[in-house]
Amino acid sequence: MTQLSVNLNKVALVRNARGGGRPDVAALGRVCLDAGAAGLTLHPRPDGRHALAADADALAAVAAEAGRELNVEANPFAPPAQTDGYAYPGLVEIARRARPAQATLVPDAAGQLTSDHGWDLARDGDRLRPVIEELKDLGCRVSLFVDADPATVAAAAAVGADRVELYTGPYAHAFADGHPAPFLDRHRASAEAARAAGLGVNAGHDLDLANLGPYLAAVPGVDEVSIGQALVADALERGLAAAVRAYLDVIGGA
Ligand SMILES: CC(=O)[C@@H](O)[C@H](O)COP(=O)(O)O
Numbered sequence: 001m002t003q004l005s006v007n008l009n010k011v012a013l014v015r016n017a018r019g020g021g022r023p024d025v026a027a028l029g030r031v032c033l034d035a036g037a038a039g040l041t042l043h044p045r046p047d048g049r050h051a052l053a054a055d056a057d058a059l060a061a062v063a064a065e066a067g068r069e070l071n072v073e074a075n076p077f078a079p080p081a082q083t084d085g086y087a088y089p090g091l092v093e094i095a096r097r098a099r100p101a102q103a104t105l106v107p108d109a110a111g112q113l114t115s116d117h118g119w120d121l122a123r124d125g126d127r128l129r130p131v132i133e134e135l136k137d138l139g140c141r142v143s144l145f146v147d148a149d150p151a152t153v154a155a156a157a158a159v160g161a162d163r164v165e166l167y168t169g170p171y172a173h174a175f176a177d178g179h180p181a182p183f184l185d186r187h188r189a190s191a192e193a194a195r196a197a198g199l200g201v202n203a204g205h206d207l208d209l210a211n212l213g214p215y216l217a218a219v220p221g222v223d224e225v226s227i228g229q230a231l232v233a234d235a236l237e238r239g240l241a242a243a244v245r246a247y248l249d250v251i252g253g254a
């Protein structure tokens with residue numbers, strides 16, 4: 001069965017807005033695992049806008065305690081950075097400290113709003129190979145974030161990846177626009193190419209309660225989906241009324 005890895009970036013975003021400890025990323029990571037998630041994902045960015053390197057350390061401990069997985073996503077070529085007092089040590093250093101079960105390499109530029117494309121392996125394959133080796137030596141399974149294209153997926157095996165993460169953003173937009181069929185065909189073909197090359201298949205970005213089921217039905221054999229933005233939005237939408245009622249109880253009881 002496909003595993004769910006919950007991306008906690010947006011929980012960290014709210015925490016960082018006040019610089020305090022709430023919401024507590026590690027505690028909510030535990031809630032996700034207690035609810036049945038197979039793993040936790042973080043995508044720390046060099047500007048420290050949401051997930052921080054220390055969150056990776058904390059969530060690695062939470063995941064290990066529960067016998068589950070932490071997946072850390074980032075661009076391995078983004079150099080260490082310092083922004084407003086936050087020191088970003090780089091993906092390999094984060095992995096050296098936290099030892100996540102999986103490292104997902106994503107070709108984001110610094111300051112990018114969110115991930116919007118996969119690796120160009122004809123251009124970056126040679127420089128990825130040693131980084132993948134280094135991460136494997138640290139005990140990480142290595143996944144490459146790629147566009148849904150069978151040729152690119154096959155090339156991921158040649159540079160030493162264990163898995164690919166198929167970038168589902170374009171599918172999600174097409175689903176919302178009512179014409180997902182060609183995107184599903186491309187993802188199915190890419191997943192088949194990955195398995196034929198001996199790779200596991202992950203998928204992620206902009207997946208939600210509406211588009212996830214049709215995706216998994218059309219693309220069999222997906223090992224893992226990582227979902228953050230929509231899942232955190234759902235948590236607010238499903239939990240806000242209960243929180244308001246809790247405050248009203250306090251006010252009513254005063
Ligand atoms: C690779 C990917 O699709 C996710 O990790 C996504 O980019 C999350 O990052 P943000 O939460 O910063 O949008």
Ligand SMILES: NCC(=O)COP(=O)(O)O
Pocket residue numbers: 007041043073165203204205206207226227228229230231
């Ligand atoms: N790898 C994708 C991910 O972790 C979450 O992406 P999103 O659901 O926040 O778009």
